[in-house]
Amino acid sequence: MQASVDQIKQHVNELIASNQLAHAYAFTGEAFDQKVAVTTYLVQGLACPHFDEEGQPCQACSFCERISKQQYTDLFVLEPDGQTTRVDQIRQLKDWLSKSPVESDFKVAVISRAETMNPSAANALLKFLEEPLDNIYIILYTNAIDLLLPTIQSRVQVWHFAKAENEERLNRLLEANIRPRHAHIIVQLATDALDRWIEGYQEESFDQWIKGLNYFYQMLIERQPQAFIVVQTHLKSFLSNQQAQDGLDYLMLLNHHLLKKQTTAHADEARTAYAWLDDLIQSKQPSTQSVLELNQALLTAKQQVMANVSGQLAYEGIAVSQCDWK
Ligand SMILES: [Zn+2]
Incomplete structure (x- = not known):
């Protein structure tokens, strides 16, 4: 309500x-x-x-x-x-x-x-x-x-203060034949007009992109140096300036949901789309402090990309700052 x-x-x-x-x-x-x-x-x-x-x-x-x-x-x-x-x-x-x-x-x-x-x-x-x-x-x-x-x-x-028009935006995406799972993500990422997303949408490629980002995020939460390699293997073709920015918004969204799941006693039914984060919390139990630090690293990377630093460099920087290097 x-x-x-x-x-x-x-x-x-x-x-x-x-x-x-x-x-x-x-x-x-x-x-x-x-x-x-x-x-x-x-x-x-x-x-x-x-x-x-x-x-x-x-x-x-x-x-x-x-x-x-x-x-x-x-x-x-x-x-x-x-x-x-x-x-x-x-x-x-x-x-x-x-x-x-x-x-x-x-x-x-x-x-x-x-x-x-x-x-x-x-x-x-x-x-x-x-x-x-x-x-x-x-x-x-x-x-x-x-x-x-x-x-x-x-x-x-x-x-x-929730945006009332989110429902409307979601319907527009669904009418444009965007897969529902993807449409829910886009509604949360798109702060501006939806046209860019609708025009550029290719189901297969969107799926690969989100999977790559999920994998990258998992490696970051686990603090695995492999996160650095994921940038070069899974994300390399999704690092144009715009897509690098969108990707960082998505990673911040994941971080936001993870923290929310961690700090609320009862799971929010509306968030079941990110159920895999529950497993990540169970197995890794990241500290609130480390999740906040990751958020800071993501914000810094976004600032860099907006200042025209290459997406690859900015993403690699996140891996370098968050992972345990032995
Ligand atoms: Zn007055």
């Missing part, structure tokens, strides 16, 4: 009216626009001097207007630097938060794509979350909350 944006806004009104807003939230899910809409509404609710009877911000005063145009001094949005959010960015954010608000009596900071915080950045943020300041609110945007440190997860309230 998922609340609509209007229901969430109503809930925001109540929280503000009763002074029960939490100091830190994580907005999860893929509906980025909805996250921004609710953040805007929340900041307006705190700033607007003209509530109506239901506690709604007026949407007409200069506060409400500037907030919706993202021109409000006491709202700050931190974006990752490339594929990583670094510790000095978090330190700058903390500096900003420690100064008095300019326009009102509160400050709100949004950390976009919070899963890109590297371990030192995450720890710096954690210290801040452990000692929240009055009238300071932090909102983490993330599509992959499981990739945040468990200690951070435990200190934020989670609101989920």
Whole structure:
């Protein structure tokens, strides 16, 4: 069950009216626009001097207007630097938060794509979350909350914003005669238009690609140096710049599911497509720390590929950094 944006806004009104807003939230899910809409509404609710009877911000005063145009001094949005959010960015954010608000009596900071915080950045943020300041609110945007440190997860309230159109997208892929198993993967990987995927789809080749990535991922979790060879044998023909990026997104997806399976007591029925990860967890019992490290290595590789480093080099780099070399 998922609340609509209007229901969430109503809930925001109540929280503000009763002074029960939490100091830190994580907005999860893929509906980025909805996250921004609710953040805007929340900041307006705190700033607007003209509530109506239901506690709604007026949407007409200069506060409400500037907030919706993202021109409000006491709202700050931190974006990752490339594929990583670094510790000095978090330190700058903390500096900003420690100064008095300019326009009102509160400050709100949004950390976009919070899963890109590297371990030192995450720890710096954690210290801040452990000692929240009055009238300071932090909102983490993330599509992959499981990739945040468990200690951070435990200190934020989670609101989920799912993309309603996923069903529609899935149907479009199925209508284009894409194998259902592949269509489910593509829906999760494709953040943009589906056309590119539909046009380029060849069943056999897609299958080989996913199998190669699964094998590579297994070797990485097992920390086997063979991962390096898998790049040259199984993945070599799938390492164009675009495909290397897509592959890294898929590996991050696997990592996300693995962590989710590891940290939730009951298996999520919707995730049975990745049942083989259960065996991997059973046999290898990877530590949370090592899964988070692998995520960092995948993010670094994606950053490299986006900067035009060859896919092969970037993938080999992951193997080198993750495997036990004796
Ligand atoms: Zn207003």
